[in-house]
Every structure is written in structure tokens, then in C-alpha cells.
Amino acid sequence: MKxxxxxxxxxxxxxxxxxxxxxxxxxxxxxxxxxxxxxQTDIMQYWTRLAPKYGKKFLQTEDEISxxxxxxxxxxxxxxxxxxxxxxxxxxxQEPMSMAEMMRIPVVLIIPMRGGPSTATVIxxxxxxxxxxxxxxxxxxxxxxxxxxxQDLYDYTxxxxxxxxxxxFPTFVLSDGYQGKMRESLTxxxxxxxxxxxxxxxxxxxxxxxxxxxxxxxxxxxxYNTEEELYEVVMQIARDFEKAAPEIVEWQDFDTDSEMDVLxxxxxxxxxxxQGALPLxxxxxxxxxxxxxxxxxxxPEEQMRAAAARAxxxxxxxxxxxxxxxxxxxxxxGMDKPIDAILRPGVGITAEEIVAEIKERR
Amino acid sequence: MAKExxxxxxxxPKCWNPDSKPHKFCPGCGxxxxxxxxxxxxxxxxxxxxxxxxxxxxxxxxSWDFFNVDSVQTHxxxxxxxxxxxxxxxxxxxxxxxxxxxxxxxxxxxxxxxxATRNEKxxxxxxxxxxxxxxxxxxxxxxxxxxxxxxxxFGRDPEDxxxxxxxxxxxxxxxxxxxxxxxxxxxxxxxLKRFLKKALENQMEGNGFSFVEVLSSCPxxxxxNAEATWRFVEKDMAEHFPVGEFKVPxxxxxx
Numbered sequence: 001m002k003x004x005x006x007x008x009x010x011x012x013x014x015x016x017x018x019x020x021x022x023x024x025x026x027x028x029x030x031x032x033x034x035x036x037x038x039x040q041t042d043i044m045q046y047w048t049r050l051a052p053k054y055g056k057k058f059l060q061t062e063d064e065i066s067x068x069x070x071x072x073x074x075x076x077x078x079x080x081x082x083x084x085x086x087x088x089x090x091x092x093x094q095e096p097m098s099m100a101e102m103m104r105i106p107v108v109l110i111i112p113m114r115g116g117p118s119t120a121t122v123i124x125x126x127x128x129x130x131x132x133x134x135x136x137x138x139x140x141x142x143x144x145x146x147x148x149x150x151q152d153l154y155d156y157t158x159x160x161x162x163x164x165x166x167x168x169f170p171t172f173v174l175s176d177g178y179q180g181k182m183r184e185s186l187t188x189x190x191x192x193x194x195x196x197x198x199x200x201x202x203x204x205x206x207x208x209x210x211x212x213x214x215x216x217x218x219x220x221x222x223x224y225n226t227e228e229e230l231y232e233v234v235m236q237i238a239r240d241f242e243k244a245a246p247e248i249v250e251w252q253d254f255d256t257d258s259e260m261d262v263l264x265x266x267x268x269x270x271x272x273x274x275q276g277a278l279p280l281x282x283x284x285x286x287x288x289x290x291x292x293x294x295x296x297x298x299x300p301e302e303q304m305r306a307a308a309a310r311a312x313x314x315x316x317x318x319x320x321x322x323x324x325x326x327x328x329x330x331x332x333x334g335m336d337k338p339i340d341a342i343l344r345p346g347v348g349i350t351a352e353e354i355v356a357e358i359k360e361r362r
Numbered sequence: 363m364a365k366e367x368x369x370x371x372x373x374x375p376k377c378w379n380p381d382s383k384p385h386k387f388c389p390g391c392g393x394x395x396x397x398x399x400x401x402x403x404x405x406x407x408x409x410x411x412x413x414x415x416x417x418x419x420x421x422x423x424x425s426w427d428f429f430n431v432d433s434v435q436t437h438x439x440x441x442x443x444x445x446x447x448x449x450x451x452x453x454x455x456x457x458x459x460x461x462x463x464x465x466x467x468x469x470x471x472x473x474x475x476x477x478a479t480r481n482e483k484x485x486x487x488x489x490x491x492x493x494x495x496x497x498x499x500x501x502x503x504x505x506x507x508x509x510x511x512x513x514x515x516f517g518r519d520p521e522d523x524x525x526x527x528x529x530x531x532x533x534x535x536x537x538x539x540x541x542x543x544x545x546x547x548x549x550x551x552x553x554l555k556r557f558l559k560k561a562l563e564n565q566m567e568g569n570g571f572s573f574v575e576v577l578s579s580c581p582x583x584x585x586x587n588a589e590a591t592w593r594f595v596e597k598d599m600a601e602h603f604p605v606g607e608f609k610v611p612x613x614x615x616x617x
Contacts, residue, residue, distance in 0.1 A: 031451060059450055062476035066443040071435065073447020074433060081451065099437055204450070205432035206455045210411045212379060212430025219427040221435040
């Protein structure tokens with residue numbers, strides 16, 4: 001029996017990127033493939049220091065395209081493989097992720113978002129929401145967790161492996177450069193001791209026996225000859241995704257039980273500012289609540305609509321120019337509800353700024 | 363009673379998948395013969411249960427269900443990293459990355475170069491037919507000077523569009539000791555089979571990267587009859603692309 005990297009429970013003070021490496025270890029990931037890009041690189045750096053102690057592997061590839069496809073190769077061969085990237089690297093990752101979407105290859109990708117478009121900043125943003133949720137030439141058959149702190153990073157990185165392998169959709173953990181680079185307190189734990197059983201990674205190819213003689217040959221493909229043939233395949237994926245969605249969706253709500261003047265919608269680390277704004281708004285005599293989708297894909301639609309129904313208006317706050325806003329508009333479609341937005345592409349947002357904006361726009 | 367089979371089933375390698383035969387390549391295409399030699403090599407080495415066959419995009423994708431070996435069809439140029447990932451994860455498997463000249467020398471060139479540089483213990487087989495067949499005969503990295511294609515309608519002018527990629531020469535130059543590099547031809551199948559077999563054995567011995575380029579025909583897009591097709595493969599292509607071994611671990615190359 002190999003030694004467990006995390007035993008029992010331990011209180012730690014770590015950067016978010018270090019947390020991700022520990023979480024992947026705790027989730028018993030076998031191998032990581034990656035390519036350096038700020039602010040993701042230290043996930044790899046921690047992994048390369050920790051992994052050999054526990055018999056785990058790493059390969060630094062020639063680019064993110066290769067990192068994505070080598071990861072898929074290892075998953076196909078039956079390993080719990082993962083990668084991490086951001087920004088322009090996330091762009092290159094869309095090709096392998098679209099293959100994963102089509103071929104139902106479970107894969108975990110951690111994304112500490114940096115500024116965009118293009119090279120932009122290496123610091124922070126929430127500008128990779130659209131690409132992560134709907135990128136590639138696909139249909140968005142993906143699971144996207146948006147984390148709001150280091151405990152989330154630990155919990156949801158572990159969970160991402162089980163979601164990916166249980167439902168067989170590419171699963172993403174959205175972090176951001178602030179979380180990746182800053183330290184925060186959290187509890188790391190052995191998932192087994194909390195009753196979390198890791199879904200077994202089964203090989204898709206390379207099974208025992210002679211193919212075609214002892215067992216059927218596995219022929220994996222993502223190419224189809226006719227429109228109708230493709231339609232059947234895609235619709236099956238769509239049905240599976242719709243069926244899994246209610247089991248996957250996660251959210252948090254704050255002060256949304258009674259009637260509100262305003263409902264703040266925010267995800268990821270911006271949710272922390274929204275949570276901080278609530279008592280300040282209360283002091284100003286404004287009845288405010290906050291709804292945070294943890295899964296951006298699939299979106300907790302019913303729950304967000306229910307919260308919005310109790311508010312006079314909603315305000316979307318994000319560090320992007322309307323990427324989350326689009327998802328909110330789609331979710332709240334048909335509701336007679338004014339939607340306002342505080343959009344700060346590539347810039348952090350404080351509780352005080354949210355309060356000031358909400359007061360000004362009353 | 364079922365209809366009687368009146369035609370004799372041709373001799374096929376044991377590891378071929380009879381359900382996907384006759385195969386989907388054009389008449390006169392070199393893929394079929396190459397895959398026949400590869401099938402015989404797999405049979406002779408007794409590795410049908412260990413091979414993972416990966417195929418690229420382009421005509422090579424038509425081989426996705428060609429063998430009774432576990433197979434994966436990937437994206438254009440990405441077969442090398444997929445097979446690399448499989449081999450890194452399960453070193454006991456024998457990974458074959460099967461691709462065309464576009465996949466290996468153009469869109470996936472970085473993967474070929476880096477897999478060779480890292481001495482990945484996989485076997486890459488690349489079909490050189492001097493054009494992009496699946497998309498209808500455009501210029502490939504391997505198109506010969508003066509050769510007419512859909513995107514070089516007046517003949518490939520090296521001043522304008524460069525010289526053909528010399529793949530095995532490049533791979534031999536960057537690969538380290540332990541690598542096996544050769545160029546075979548459908549015009550010499552016994553030699554081609556020898557090269558393919560050595561490329562697989564080299565991986566089985568854990569020596570390093572193995573690479574075989576295969577000079578192959580594309581009469582459909584070349585718009586050539588049988589005689590002209592054969593002449594182009596045997597003479598014109600071989601003049602530009604010397605057939606032989608370029609790197610053999612610890613041994614003398616076969617010229």
C-alpha cells in the first residue's frame with residue numbers, strides 16, 4: 001500500500017496553487033502534464049516536488065496542445081491524469097478539450113485565470129468563463145466549478161476528479177491569479193477519511209486479452225461519416241449532460257430568503273466581495289442578498305431564478321466585460337427583472353466598490 | 363440458407379479487422395500496403411494484445427478501425443502526443459502513432475520534433491505521398507519542386523513555397539542514441555516490413571523513439587495511371603527522398 005500524501009486533517013497556510021497540487025495528490029491523481037504559464041506555473045512546480053515521493057509522474061510538454069493530448073492519452077490508458085493552464089494556454093487547450101467532450105474522456109483542468117484578451121496580464125481576471133464553459137468547436141458539455149477561496153480550491157479539485165470520472169465530461173476548476181498566488185488558511189484532509197471515495201479510473205484501451213479474439217476490439221473515434229450519425233452521438237451526449245446537470249449543480253446563497261431590494265450575482269473570488277458587501281448595505285438600509293453559482297456549467301438555473309424572484313432587481317458583478325452576465329441573462333430569461341451589471345474586466349472588486357455602485361445606481 | 367461466398371477471402375494479416383474490409387482507401391493508394399506490412403509485423407512479433415494504434419486526421423484516419431488492436435483516432439497532428447501520453451501512463455503497451463506528412467511535418471511538427479528530442483519510447487509511422495489527400499490534393503510539406511498540386515497549380519516553386527521536408531534526416535539529426543529512424547517505400551515491401559518490424563522491436567526493447575517514413579502513392583490526387591503512379595513513387599520520390607536507415611541503435615544502417 002503506497003503512502004498517503006495527506007493523512008487525517010491538517011490546518012495549513014498555503015497559496016492557492018500549492019493547494020491545487022496537494023488536492024490532486026489527495027485525490028490520488030497519477031500523472032500531470034503541463035506547460036509553464038503564469039499564474040499557473042507553481043501548480044506544476046509544487047507537483048514536481050511532491051509527486052515523486054508518492055510514485056506519481058509528470059511530463060513538461062512542448063506546448064499546451066501537447067499537454068492536453070498527452071493528458072487525454074494517459075486517461076485513455078486508465079490513469080487519473082490532469083493538467084493546469086490559463087489565458088493563451090487555455091486557448092490552446094480548447095482543441096484537446098473538445099476531443100474530450102466528444103469522446104467522453106474524463107479529464108480535469110485547473111485554470112487560475114489571468115487577464116485577457118491575448119497576452120494581457122499575468123495577474124488576475126474572470127475573463128476565461130466563456131472559453132472554459134463553451135470553448136472549442138463543441139456544445140459546452142463540460143462541468144465548470146468556480147472557486148472562491150482556498151478551501152474551495154482543495155474541495156473542488158478533489159471533487160472535479162470524481163465528477164469527471166463519474167459523468168465523463170471534461171471538468172474544470174476555475175481559480176484566478178489572486179487565489180493562485182495568495183496564501184490563505186484552510187484544512188487539507190484525506191478524502192477517504194471524510195467518506196469521499198475516488199471513482200476508479202478505468203482504461204478505455206489496452207484491456208487484457210487479444211482484441212477481436214478474447215474480447216471486442218476498442219476503436220475510439222471522433223469522426224463520423226454522415227450528419228445523422230453525428231446527430232445521434234451528439235444528442236446522446238446532450239441527454240446525458242441534461243440528466244447529470246441536476247446532480248452536479250452547486251450554489252451558495254446569502255440572505256436570499258426574504259424579499260430583497262437587490263440580489264447580487266457573482267461567482268468565484270468576487271463572491272467574497274459580494275458577501276462582504278451585504279452587512280455594509282444593511283447598514284445603509286438596503287436589503288440585499290447574494291447568490292453565488294459554484295457550477296457555472298451546468299448553471300443552477302432553478303435556484304438562481306428562485307432567488308431572483310424575491311428581489312426587485314439583480315446586479316451582476318464580475319471581473320470581465322459581461323461573460324458571466326450573458327450566462328445570467330440566459331438563466332433569468334423570461335423573468336420581468338431589471339438586470340444591472342458592474343463589469344471590471346481584469347480588475348479586482350472590493351466590497352466597498354460594490355456598495356458604492358449599488359448606492360449610486362439606486 | 364445464407365448466400366454462398368463465392369469469392370475467396372484474400373490472405374490478411376491476423377491482426378487485421380475483417381469487419382472493416384475491404385478497406386476505405388482509394389484503389390492504388392499506398393496506405394493499404396503499408397498497413398498490410400504493419401499488420402504482418404505485428405503478427406510476426408506476436409504483439410496484437412499490446413499494441414495501441416493511434417491514427418491522425420487526413421487519409422490516415424480511415425485506419426481507425428483497420429486492425430483488431432485497440433485504437434484511437436485523434437486530431438490533426440496530435441497523434442504523437444496522445445500516444446506519448448498512453449505510453450507514459452502504461453509503458454508495457456506498444457504505442458504506434460500513424461500519420462500523414464501534413465500531420466507529422468506541418469501541423470504536428472512540434473510534437474514530432476519534441477517526441478524525437480525527448481526520445482519518447484513510441485513508434486511513429488508517417489505516410490509521405492507528397493500531398494494532402496483527404497482535402498483533395500493540396501501542397502504538402504513533402505511536395506516535390508515543380509510538382510503540381512491544387513495550391514501549387516503552376517508547380518511548387520521552392521523560392522516561393524520552400525523545399526520538401528526531409529523528415530527522417532531531421533529526426534535522425536535531433537534524436538539521440540537509442541532512436542531508430544528509417545525511410546521505406548511501398549516500392550520495396552519486404553524492406554518496408556523489415557523497417558517497421560525494427561521500429562517496433564526498438565520500442566519493445568525500450569531503446570527510444572522509432573520513426574519510419576513511407577514513400578507512398580496517391581493516384582487519385584496525382585491524377586496518374588498505374589504506370590505513372592509507380593514511376594513517381596519508385597523513381598521521382600526516391601530521387602528526392604533516399605530510402606534506407608538513418609539511425610540504428612548500436613548498429614550499422616542498412617542503405
